[in-house]
Amino acid sequence: RKEVEQDPGPFNVPEGATVAFNCTYSNSASQSFFWYRQDCRKEPKLLMSVYSSGNEDGRFTAQLNRASQYISLLIRDSKLSDSATYLCVVYPGGGNKLTFGTGTQLKVEL
Amino acid sequence: DTGVSQNPRHKITKRGQNVTFRCDPISEHNRLYWYRQTLGQGPEFLTYFQNEAQLEKSRLLSDRFSAERPKGSFSTLEIQRTEQGDSAMYLCASSRDRVDNEQFFGPGTRLTVL
Numbered sequence: 677r678k679e680v681e682q683d684p685g686p687f688n689v690p691e692g693a694t695v696a697f698n699c700t701y702s703n704s705a706s707q708s709f710f711w712y713r714q715d716c717r718k719e720p721k722l723l724m725s726v727y728s729s730g731n732e733d734g735r736f737t738a739q740l741n742r743a744s745q746y747i748s749l750l751i752r753d754s755k756l757s758d759s760a761t762y763l764c765v766v767y768p769g770g771g772n773k774l775t776f777g778t779g780t781q782l783k784v785e786l
Numbered sequence: 787d788t789g790v791s792q793n794p795r796h797k798i799t800k801r802g803q804n805v806t807f808r809c810d811p812i813s814e815h816n817r818l819y820w821y822r823q824t825l826g827q828g829p830e831f832l833t834y835f836q837n838e839a840q841l842e843k844s845r846l847l848s849d850r851f852s853a854e855r856p857k858g859s860f861s862t863l864e865i866q867r868t869e870q871g872d873s874a875m876y877l878c879a880s881s882r883d884r885v886d887n888e889q890f891f892g893p894g895t896r897l898t899v900l
Contacts, residue, residue, distance in 0.1 A: 684826075708886035719877060719891040720829065763828050767887045772817065772842055774879075774889055776828030 677702050682764050682777035689784055693754050697780045699747040699764030707769035709740055711749050714761045714779065723749075723762070754784045788812060790892035792878050798898045799868055806864045807895045811880030818861050819889060820853055821877040822846065829877055835861060868899045 682699045689695050701709075709726040724731065726738040726747055737750040747764055761779040768775055791810045799805050811818045816837050821829035832851070834842040837858035847853075850868075855861040865872055875896050879889040 680828075708888075710888070717896075719893050722888065722890065725886065725888065765828075772819070772834045772836075772887060773831035773844070774819075774829075774887065776830070778826065778828050 678777075679703060679768070679775045680764055680766050680777040682780050684778055684780060686781040686783050689754055689782070691754055691756060691784055691786055693784075694750065694752045695754055695782065696751075697749045697762055697764075697782075699749075699777055701745050701747070701764075701766045701775075703766070703768045704742075704745060705769060706745075706766045708767040709747050710765040710767075710774075711736075711738055711747075712763040712765050712776075714763055716761075720763055720765075720776075751782075754782075756784050756786070758782060759784045790878055790880050790890055792876075792892040792895050794895055795893060796896050796898075798900065800900050801868060801870060803868055804864065804866045805868060805897065806862055807876055807878075807897075809861045809863070809878030809892055811860070811878070812890060813859075815880035815882055815890075816858065817881045817883065817887075817889075818855055819879040819881075820861070820863050821879065821891075823875045823877060823894075824873075832863075832876075865897075868897075870899045873897055873899045 711723040712720040714720045730739040764777040818835040820832040823829040835855040875894045878892045881889045
């Protein structure tokens, strides 16, 4: 089983739609969680951290369910500029590497 | 620009040649990481420095790969006797000493081995 699993997509959605991405992780002792955004042939950029209480940043909402080892990202009112790959990232602790999922590709269309 | 910088941005080399990449982290960050990313995959951890000390290395880092951070500032990643399978994006990231280990990435060096 992969340490971090995501549906690779692509998710093709119309502008203005709400879209949700899910991610599961295998290490129950993982300490922190993030969503990164990666545009084609560019570096990953931190979108938001994910907290147990859930957190929101504008149109983006992230949630963490530690019992189910599950992380989600909700994007409301999708914009064309949201088209990118969204990487689910877990910090397992006990070292220093981040563990990345393969990413979920989002395409927002007119 | 106070972000992480990497040079060169692109490198094309012939199989068997040696290549060296450089990373300049965000100045106040004492942690520095190298990752490798191939098409359709997320970045995979290669190695980690705390200041000048290399504290962790992945099994992906074969003996052809070596990384240094001699003064605890910039870092270099060298690949000796390159192979076609080394073709990838090599990403550098840096972070502060934080419990959550939030990392910031440079633009990467795209290596193509012919």
